[in-house]
Amino acid sequence: MAGVLDSVNQRTQLVGQNRLELLLFSLGGSQQYGINVFKVKEVLQCPYLNEIPKRHPVVRGVAHIRGGTIPIMDMRQATGSMPLDNISQCFVIITEYNGSTQGFLVKSVERIVNMNWGAIHPPPKGAGRDNYLTAVTQVDNKLVEIIDVEKILAEVSPLPEDVSPEVIEDSKGDTLVNKHVLIVDDSTIARKQIQKVVQSLGMTTTVRKDGREALDYLEGLIGEGKDPAHELLMIISDIEMPEMDGYTFTAEVRANPQLSNMHIILHTSLSGVFNEAMVKKVGANDFLAKFHPDELAKRVNSRVKEMTGKGIDEA
Known part of the structure; x- marks a missing residue:
């Protein structure tokens, strides 16, 4: 695990080359999932989680990490399956999205793979509108599903979507x-x-x-x-x-x-x-x-x- 993010420091070299690095992880079972390393700040064994009142069911608790308090979301539960068990044996992927930091609880973290965006494809059309996939790819002849994290965050902690009245007037362009x-x-x-x-x-x-x-x-x-x-x-x-x-x-x-x-x-x-x-x-x-x-x-x-x-x- 200590070396799983060794390549993060060179990630900016991928800019403009239509390439990305995927961090592969499991939610339990044989299916592999991926998340862009650009979004990942840290990977660690699940720390002690403090429960918070009136929390969203997907938020398993908050953790004190590097001097800050971070919500930890159960990735498996967020995508419509049963919550992960034995969370002390699980891992947390700390990410930054939309200027905020949060952790995603996963069963295990595998490795990082360097890929071309051309090998990343939209989800199959038969996947339905309510799926949590933003893309799919293959690694070692196995399907890897890339989860639409923005969809999860919009459901768990919605961002304001309306333009302020002072920014927009009644008359249009x-x-x-x-x-x-x-x-x-x-x-x-x-x-x-x-x-x-x-x-x-x-x-x-x-x-x-x-x-x-x-x-x-x-x-x-x-x-x-x-x-x-x-x-x-x-x-x-x-x-x-x-x-x-x-x-x-x-x-x-x-x-x-x-x-x-x-x-x-x-x-x-x-x-x-x-x-x-x-x-x-x-x-x-x-x-x-x-x-x-x-x-x-x-x-x-x-x-x-x-x-x-x-x-x-x-x-």
Whole structure:
């Protein structure tokens, strides 16, 4: 276990290479699961858990780790199965999502594998809408399921999704009625959250599940004789996505002369890891950590201002 996260310190070298590192773990049984190492801060044997009143059933308790108090969620229970037993023999994966730190209780932690996002695929269509998978892949000829952690967090500890009244006024962007926003994210929950913000500004949206789908969509517009920059106000893209990640997607867009002037915001829960230099490396216009409705709305309004000389509330 001591060496299981040895490669974390080199993880930033994967930026822009359409690669990721997966930490493989088990919830008991033969099925293997994975989580992006970028989200992992630490892995440790389950510490003593203190119960808290009126806790969500998935939260098994809180632990005092490195001077802080962290909620510990039962990953198996969160995905619809029975709670893990003998938790003192289990492990906790400490993660950072959306600027907050939490731990996920798992049965065992296996190893880290380095993969190409092209080998990560969306869940099978027959998996149903209520599944907790954001992607699947194969390691050593065995299926690995990548859990949609954002879906779990939205159910256990929902984030505010509404734009503040002072940020948005009743009047909408009428002068931009012919433009819409392309949203690219593999998480169903994340797509809905972003859609809600953008649509509250009176704008329409188009959604795609990964960078490959989004690039195909943009190239399809060109094939129809349309100018994507005229059709779209902007693109809001996640970074972690199957098939093609957000960095590679941005680089591909910038490499195409007919797409190179698209306005792209990279919007991700990988907070605290990426800096301005990494965003500039692939040519994104901006970076925003998930999920802050007001901040996202302000970025969209700023883009409207840039194009029209006035904001959504003035358009």
